[in-house]
Amino acid sequence: MSTREAFGKALVRIGSDPSIVVLDADVSGSTKTSQFRKIYPQRFINFGIAEENLFGTAVGLAYSGLKVYASLYSVFVLKAYDQLRIIAHDNLEVKIFASHSGLTNSSDGWSHQTVEDVAVFRALPNFKVIVPADAVEADTVTEESLKIKGPIYVRLSRSESPIIFEKGLRFELGKGNIMNDGSDVYIIANGNMLSIAIKAVEELKKDGISVGLINMSSVKPIDEELIIKAAKSTGAIVTAEEHSVIGGLGGAVTEVLSKHYPVPVEFVGINDSFGQSASLEELFRFYGLTSENIASSVRKVLKRKK
Amino acid sequence: MNREEVKKLKEISYRMMIDVLQMTTEAGSGHPGGSLSSKDIVAVLFFKVMRHDPKNPSWEERDRLVFSKGHAVPILYAALIEAGYLDRSYIKKLRKLGSPLQGHPEWNPDMMIEATTGSLGNGLAIGNGIAFAGKLKKKDYKVYVLMGDGELQEGTVWEAAMFASHYALDNVIAVVDRNGLQQSGPTEKSMSVEPIADKWRAFGWHVQEVDGHDVEALYSAFRSAQEISDKPKVIIAHTTKGKGSLIGEWVTEFHGKPLSKQELEKLLPELEEKHKEEMKELDVN
Ligand SMILES: Cc1ncc(C[n+]2csc(CCOP(=O)(O)OP(=O)(O)O)c2C)c(N)n1
């Protein structure tokens, strides 16, 4: 199941709250908010293809005490940057669940993909940024979102992702999860890169390398304590994300490390370029979002370790 | 336009439709519905109205077509193949890794792709820029901008509409593909865009409405638009989404979902037969 589908289902569950309104810009079939629309049509607003108008109206709805859930392709969320700044500045109850993020809108090409969205939302004051790794986590995050104060950006995928977590998973904003401990190095990953990192850990284990793995779905706020602990215990970190290596998870992790406990870090991510059209598997290979590349980054960082 | 010319354009439009269906089915994704509603507009523009030269693609005096409804780019690729800018083998390269035939257009003046689009609402402003530059440089090329009707919901369209009339960009000729549907269903259900003609008129544009599948009517609308000076011009082309594809006409899902290989294989002979009949009718009338 994709994370957008999990969100669509969970939204129906939490949608009984009469203060929730769901905003769409002609893409509800793709974002899966169409399920909410069927049940609560009076609290579902379609703006047509008008993203700036959508987020402008969101400001007014949130001023008036409503909880706004907006779901569009992540790239079209960015179209409304000016309005997003007001949402951020006024710390409004606007929850953005952006589908088709990263490269997952693979064949549509660069115009429908995002490599920079996490960086943008990290830089916006008051916004919280969450990148769920599978449908279970997306479901939990949707459920939790009601309790989080202020604006949040949740990054969802178009594509199917393998299920990693068991039902009943807990999510806490600002907390990372240790998937497994390790003594040589820690990989810190999120989103679609988590399941790929799990594979890399297995491959490296065969070579006798003890690799710890952390799921860092909460990119902002980020779990400083856990990052420092991982750095102290192993002295080397690899980050892995389906995003530009500039300003995303890797950036967030190294901001913490350079201040508190500098250690060598290698970054797996998209190297300052846009995406393009191809199948998702081809794109992940082309941009080095593979377990092989994570494994070779682990070997590289181990060499740099003093 | 004489009968032979009408027949020629209809043949081209038919071949481009088949190419679009094959391209998108081969790619396994893409937007056939909105490609086909634009097929006759694109056929008339590329093969009758616009000045361009496949032997000299980046000719500075060429007319420009800005494909604002970028998702419909398969019909543009089909026109480029038909005109000889691209060879036929590209039919199999839509949306493939490293291919110039990306899922949405990318600026490539050597190939008559005049703007990078895909995010709706940007083409008219881009076209205005090209038109403004043309005036500054004293070039007399025209800039054609093809937009979707759902696309009119984007505010930037109207900012650009205001700009074009303020600066009297009479070298801009916009076309609205009025197929009545957008991604989630009918435009008037999603976010009503009517009255379209009055809106453009209120923004200072010269407006014409035509049957967007009648190549003669389209041609004469483009001719009259070219004659009018001191203001930008728009042609509202009433079309059918999925036009000509039989099973895809007026089907919302055909917006972003190609036919399967089996569906297409079964459909091709039926399309061929229908096309032959239509051509025969042209001869009789
Ligand atoms: C800014 C933006 N928002 C959303 C989309 C996703 N999208 C692609 S096509 C489409 C519907 C377009 O409808 P219309 O303009 O009527 O085009 P046509 O019917 O001619 O295909 C949408 C919403 C997009 N490409 N750009």
Ligand SMILES: [Mg+2]
């Ligand atoms: Mg339309």
